[in-house]
Amino acid sequence: MIHARQVMDPWRDTLITELRLREVPGNRIGEVLAEVDAYCADSGQTPTEEFGDPITYAQSLTDVHAPGRRPGDAVRKILLPTAQAFATLTGVFALLDGVDGLVHSGPAEVTFGQVAGVAVGTAVFPLVLAVVFRPALFRRGRARAILMAVVPMVPAAPVVLWSTPIAHVSAVTLLTAGLFLLAAAWWPIASDRIFADRIIDPRTGAEPFTTPPMLLAVVRWLLPATLLLAVVLIVLIP
Amino acid sequence: MTQWPAEWLRGALTLCVLGVLADGPEYGYAIAQRLDDAGLGTVKGGTLYPLLARLEMDGLVRSTWQTGAAGPGRKYFALTPAGHRDLANRSRDWDRFVDATKRTLTTSQETP
Numbered sequence: 001m002i003h004a005r006q007v008m009d010p011w012r013d014t015l016i017t018e019l020r021l022r023e024v025p026g027n028r029i030g031e032v033l034a035e036v037d038a039y040c041a042d043s044g045q046t047p048t049e050e051f052g053d054p055i056t057y058a059q060s061l062t063d064v065h066a067p068g069r070r071p072g073d074a075v076r077k078i079l080l081p082t083a084q085a086f087a088t089l090t091g092v093f094a095l096l097d098g099v100d101g102l103v104h105s106g107p108a109e110v111t112f113g114q115v116a117g118v119a120v121g122t123a124v125f126p127l128v129l130a131v132v133f134r135p136a137l138f139r140r141g142r143a144r145a146i147l148m149a150v151v152p153m154v155p156a157a158p159v160v161l162w163s164t165p166i167a168h169v170s171a172v173t174l175l176t177a178g179l180f181l182l183a184a185a186w187w188p189i190a191s192d193r194i195f196a197d198r199i200i201d202p203r204t205g206a207e208p209f210t211t212p213p214m215l216l217a218v219v220r221w222l223l224p225a226t227l228l229l230a231v232v233l234i235v236l237i238p
Numbered sequence: 239m240t241q242w243p244a245e246w247l248r249g250a251l252t253l254c255v256l257g258v259l260a261d262g263p264e265y266g267y268a269i270a271q272r273l274d275d276a277g278l279g280t281v282k283g284g285t286l287y288p289l290l291a292r293l294e295m296d297g298l299v300r301s302t303w304q305t306g307a308a309g310p311g312r313k314y315f316a317l318t319p320a321g322h323r324d325l326a327n328r329s330r331d332w333d334r335f336v337d338a339t340k341r342t343l344t345t346s347q348e349t350p
Binding site: 032034035036038039040042043049050051052057060061064065202203 | 265266267268270282283284287288291292295303305311312313
């Protein structure tokens with residue numbers, strides 16, 4: 001059995017990113033990579049010599065390898081990220097307020113700033129994700145980095161600016177609601193659903209490149225770990 | 239080795255690839271070699287595979303990966319029955335097109 005192990009290099013890396021951005025499914029990307037590999041093995045040339053610029057090559061493949069607009073695309077691209085942003089933001093504020101209320105043995109305070117933060121974040125996050133993952137912007141590393149750094153701070157601004165309480169809610173109720181919403185928002189990440197569309201080499205049926213376990217762990221546990229740290233800080237610093 | 243104008247090759251490449259596959263299943267690099275040997279010049283992988291993918295999407299070609307004795311597997315392409323019919327139609331049209339081109343050139347050369 002010959003294992004057609006592929007070597008990751010900048011050319012293949014760029015091709016994969018570009019095909020992913022153009023929503024080419026993982027099994028089709030595996031097919032394209034195997035074709036490049038087999039052709040270059042026969043010709044003795046490099047991928048650049050045989051297939052040219054990887055971005056241009058990805059563009060030439062998109063209309064044949066990427067499925068057209070499917071029913072349910074609008075739900076997948078807009079409604080789900082919006083629901084996820086809403087659940088995450090509401091969950092974070094509810095959890096932290098609930099813990100704070102329990103620590104102080106009183107009801108939890110909901111401020112105008114928190115409500116505004118959830119509204120702004122729910123509107124802005126899916127929009128920014130949709131923009132950042134468009135091929136043209138994704139290649140502009142600096143603009144992408146600035147957007148990704150600034151946007152998470154957007155919902156925090158109203159919270160800092162408007163700290164006037166508008167409602168008092170039972171701390172246990174708020175804490176329970178927060179945990180439920182966070183679990184719902186985190187489930188697609190924890191259950192590997194977002195990593196499900198894997199690149200498969202048609203010659204071996206295996207993944208030619210595997211995501212580093214450390215990166216998977218960071219993506220999966222970043223939110224719970226950060227929240228746990230925040231809860232510990234609230235408990236320790238009343 | 240003659241390098242034909244790109245737009246000529248673009249017009250004839252699909253027909254020529256179908257023509258190569260009419261002789262039997264073949265893998266990507268061998269198709270490019272056959273085209274080169276026939277005098278069509280060098281066809282790069284970056285031109286060939288999108289064309290083959292389009293033919294496969296249209297149901298004119300089917301592909302299978304076959305493991306070689308040495309080196310990585312190769313993807314073999316074969317004409318489907320629809321591909322054979324399409325090749326026959328295209329060849330007939332191409333002959334008429336070439337005749338029309340020749341007649342036009344002959345007429346223009348004869349006219350001072």
